[in-house]
Amino acid sequence: MTTGGPLLRLAYLYPDLMNLYADRGNVTCLERRCAWRGIELRVSTVAWGDSIDEPHDIYVIGGGQDRQQRAASDGLTRRHADRIGRDVADGAAMLAVCGGYQLMGRSYRDADGTVMHGLGIFDMETVHPGAEVARCIGNIACRWRDAHLIGFENHGGRTYLGAGARPLAEVVKGFGNNGTDGGEGAVAGTAIGTYMHGSLLPKNPHLADHLLATALRRVAPEYSLSPLDDDVEWRAHRAALGIVGV
Amino acid sequence: MRRRLQRAAATAAGRAAAAVSRWTRRGGGTAISGLAAQAIAPQYVPDALNRLSSLVLVSGTNGKTTTTALIVAALRAAGHEVWTNPTGSNLERGIAAALVRRAAWHGGQRRERSAVGVFEMDEWALASLLPRVTPTLVVLLNLFRDQLDRYGEIDTTARAWRKVMAGLPDSATVLANADDPLVTSVAQVHSGRVDWFGSDGLGEAAVLDPWADVRGCPGCGEPLIYDAVTFAHLGRWRCPTGDLVRSQPDVAITAAQPRGIDGLELTLATDGRHSRVEAPLPGVYSAYNVAAAVAAARVLGIGSDAALDAVVATGPAFGRAEVISSPQAEVVILLTKNPTSANQVLDLLAGEPEPLDTLVLLNDGVADGEDVSWIWDVEFERLRPRRLTLGGRRALDLEVRVKYAGVRPSEGDVDVAPGIADPLDRALSRADGRLAVIATYTAMLAVRDVCVARGWTTPYWSNA
Ligand SMILES: [Zn+2]
Numbered sequence: 001m002t003t004g005g006p007l008l009r010l011a012y013l014y015p016d017l018m019n020l021y022a023d024r025g026n027v028t029c030l031e032r033r034c035a036w037r038g039i040e041l042r043v044s045t046v047a048w049g050d051s052i053d054e055p056h057d058i059y060v061i062g063g064g065q066d067r068q069q070r071a072a073s074d075g076l077t078r079r080h081a082d083r084i085g086r087d088v089a090d091g092a093a094m095l096a097v098c099g100g101y102q103l104m105g106r107s108y109r110d111a112d113g114t115v116m117h118g119l120g121i122f123d124m125e126t127v128h129p130g131a132e133v134a135r136c137i138g139n140i141a142c143r144w145r146d147a148h149l150i151g152f153e154n155h156g157g158r159t160y161l162g163a164g165a166r167p168l169a170e171v172v173k174g175f176g177n178n179g180t181d182g183g184e185g186a187v188a189g190t191a192i193g194t195y196m197h198g199s200l201l202p203k204n205p206h207l208a209d210h211l212l213a214t215a216l217r218r219v220a221p222e223y224s225l226s227p228l229d230d231d232v233e234w235r236a237h238r239a240a241l242g243i244v245g246v
Numbered sequence: 247m248r249r250r251l252q253r254a255a256a257t258a259a260g261r262a263a264a265a266v267s268r269w270t271r272r273g274g275g276t277a278i279s280g281l282a283a284q285a286i287a288p289q290y291v292p293d294a295l296n297r298l299s300s301l302v303l304v305s306g307t308n309g310k311t312t313t314t315a316l317i318v319a320a321l322r323a324a325g326h327e328v329w330t331n332p333t334g335s336n337l338e339r340g341i342a343a344a345l346v347r348r349a350a351w352h353g354g355q356r357r358e359r360s361a362v363g364v365f366e367m368d369e370w371a372l373a374s375l376l377p378r379v380t381p382t383l384v385v386l387l388n389l390f391r392d393q394l395d396r397y398g399e400i401d402t403t404a405r406a407w408r409k410v411m412a413g414l415p416d417s418a419t420v421l422a423n424a425d426d427p428l429v430t431s432v433a434q435v436h437s438g439r440v441d442w443f444g445s446d447g448l449g450e451a452a453v454l455d456p457w458a459d460v461r462g463c464p465g466c467g468e469p470l471i472y473d474a475v476t477f478a479h480l481g482r483w484r485c486p487t488g489d490l491v492r493s494q495p496d497v498a499i500t501a502a503q504p505r506g507i508d509g510l511e512l513t514l515a516t517d518g519r520h521s522r523v524e525a526p527l528p529g530v531y532s533a534y535n536v537a538a539a540v541a542a543a544r545v546l547g548i549g550s551d552a553a554l555d556a557v558v559a560t561g562p563a564f565g566r567a568e569v570i571s572s573p574q575a576e577v578v579i580l581l582t583k584n585p586t587s588a589n590q591v592l593d594l595l596a597g598e599p600e601p602l603d604t605l606v607l608l609n610d611g612v613a614d615g616e617d618v619s620w621i622w623d624v625e626f627e628r629l630r631p632r633r634l635t636l637g638g639r640r641a642l643d644l645e646v647r648v649k650y651a652g653v654r655p656s657e658g659d660v661d662v663a664p665g666i667a668d669p670l671d672r673a674l675s676r677a678d679g680r681l682a683v684i685a686t687y688t689a690m691l692a693v694r695d696v697c698v699a700r701g702w703t704t705p706y707w708s709n710a
Contacts, residue, residue: 007595015456016456016461016469017461017462019456019457020391020399020623020625021617021620022457022585022619022620022621024456024622024623025619025622025623025650026455028622028650029650032650038455047275048469065400065401066399067462067467068462070575071467077474133532134596137442137615138616152616152617152618152619154617157295187383197619197624198617198620199619199621199647201641202622202646202647202650203643203646230647232642232646232649233646233649234641235642235645236642236645239640239642239643239664240642240643243610243639
């Protein structure tokens with residue numbers, strides 16, 4: 001497709017391992033929002049054994065079951081750490097969700113006590129308190145900038161940020177990173193991590209466009225995103241906020 | 247003696263609760279009566295089940311209700327008295343309720359001893375009940391991602407199943423889906439007889455859909471190789487390291503030709519014989535339910551001809567492609583519980599010769615899954631409706647999904663109305679001939695309630 005618009009290269013990491021909560025909805029959302037604006041979004045799916053040969057402007061990774069997450073940790077640290085780390089340091093956008101978010105921290109100790117290494121993009125550690133401890137499950141609403149984010153969380157691990165990362169948003173309803181400090185997700189430079197899984201972006205079009213704007217700053221600094229008719233998205237956003245009483 | 251009295255009291259309490267529940271129109275009384283009985287006698291269910299002449303338990307994510315109905319039909323056609331839970335109330339309390347309805351006031355031991363019990367069981371209820379009963383046959387249909395907010399992960403379910411399989415006595419037969427690698431990893435734990443149903447020569451694509459739940463070998467974790475995929479992660483699979491091996495099905499589906507919403511033409515191979523069946527059950531997924539029922543009948547000593555005749559005579563279970571006539575249109579209710587069943591339903595509609603008027607209802611109750619993100623793994627891109635109406639408590643989530651899928655009805659705009667009765671009425675007012683209603687579990691019950699209130703059909707418990 002030749003659109004005349006800028007080209008963005010998106011790497012969708014491990015859709016075969018990490019699509020537990022329909023996380024690919026986030027990629028679908030970015031694809032459509034680019035297409036509606038004439039931006040060419042080239043999506044490469046990166047499977048576990050693949051190499052990432054060229055730089056990318058957006059990285060997206062979702063959540064997986066513990067076993068798949070162990071495989072993902074292995075693949076990320078052994079094969080993909082350099083490329084992803086270099087691109088993100090160079091201003092590529094990242095959306096890491098749930099299990100993928102945990103693997104972008106320094107480490108994740110799972111329910112069995114197995115420690116998985118992460119890429120350290122976020123200065124944070126995640127610890128699973130054990131299978132007998134209740135998971136953090138439910139609708140979640142947060143304050144983000146001067147607006148809200150709405151999503152659903154379902155995670156056993158509790159994440160604690162270090163000095164080098166700050167939370168993405170402030171929990172209004174739900175658990176967030178650890179259920180105690182009121183923080184949800186993490187931001188480090190142009191990378192965003194969050195426990196709000198599944199179809200986060202379609203009901204949060206402002207966050208979707210924030211990711212696109214971040215990526216575009218790197219490839220086409222003079223380009224500005226044209227507004228879209230997001231009436232349907234915002235109505236769904238407000239209805240979901242209403243369901244959690246916000 | 248004390249136990250018998252306790253049991254009689256439990257039965258009485260359960261019946262009273264059911265009567266009150268029906269009388270106050272709160273529902274079929276299916277769960278409440280079971281809760282009452284269990285409260286008085288906690289061992290009520292295992293005690294009663296162990297007194298039956300034989301006990302069949304059917305579990306798996308999709309197809310439990312239909313498969314149970316088919317096995318029951320085959321047994322009844324062969325002259326057996328069968329006790330079952332045909333309302334889909336498949337937790338232990340639902341079984342307690344079914345037993346309460348059947349049991350005579352004084353415990354009814356004589357009748358119990360001549361009856362065969364066939365019960366569908368929720369995946370986790372099976373894991374909890376199995377160590378306390380001695381079943382004749384355990385049917386394991388499939389494992390798909392479903393209501394994750396309640397259960398966690400399907401690997402966790404499989405682990406729980408393997409644990410109870412290890413303790414299952416050798417006298418029990420396990421009947422399992424050879425096409426499901428996860429179910430295979432469970433059934434192979436059983437040290438007694440294991441029979442298999444599955445496909446042979448069905449399916450072609452060797453690549454799994456992106457939403458498929460199982461991709462790695464449950465044994466060694468290596469990516470599985472598929473020589474054929476029927477749908478989701480079902481098919482003829484191989485593990486590259488060979489630590490888990492697919493079994494040859496004892497009852498194999500060798501051909502399956504969907505006939506749209508109305509049914510399915512399939513061929514089954516059993517013991518070297520091929521039989522063609524026209525089942526009034528739609529979709530390729532129904533072929534697995536039929537194969538499971540025929541294989542179960544075979545284990546229970548019923549001839550395959552008799553079992554097939556019973557299948558042909560058995561229509562869909564309530565809410566599963568059930569057809570209800572309204573003054574405006576024929577309402578076809580298609581239950582969807584997870585990405586796999588929803589994608590199967592969309593396949594079904596895509597097989598209709600003409601686009602259908604379609605109503606999609608999404609609820610987020612506990613029984614639906616409170617997390618609605620799974621709709622992003624449903625390929626609404628394949629939906630080609632004539633007119634399209636969206637409803638349910640999360641109608642607006644559907645509207646966003648349909649927008650990003652680029653769904654264009656061939657007539658009119660997408661109509662959105664939260665709730666159940668309102669979108670149903672709006673869809674019916676525009677419908678022509680047939681209205682396909684795709685609904686999650688509680689939405690399916692609610693839409694049926696509306697149809698019952700208007701006198702278009704009877705409550706689901708009335709044919710139990
Ligand atoms: Zn293997």
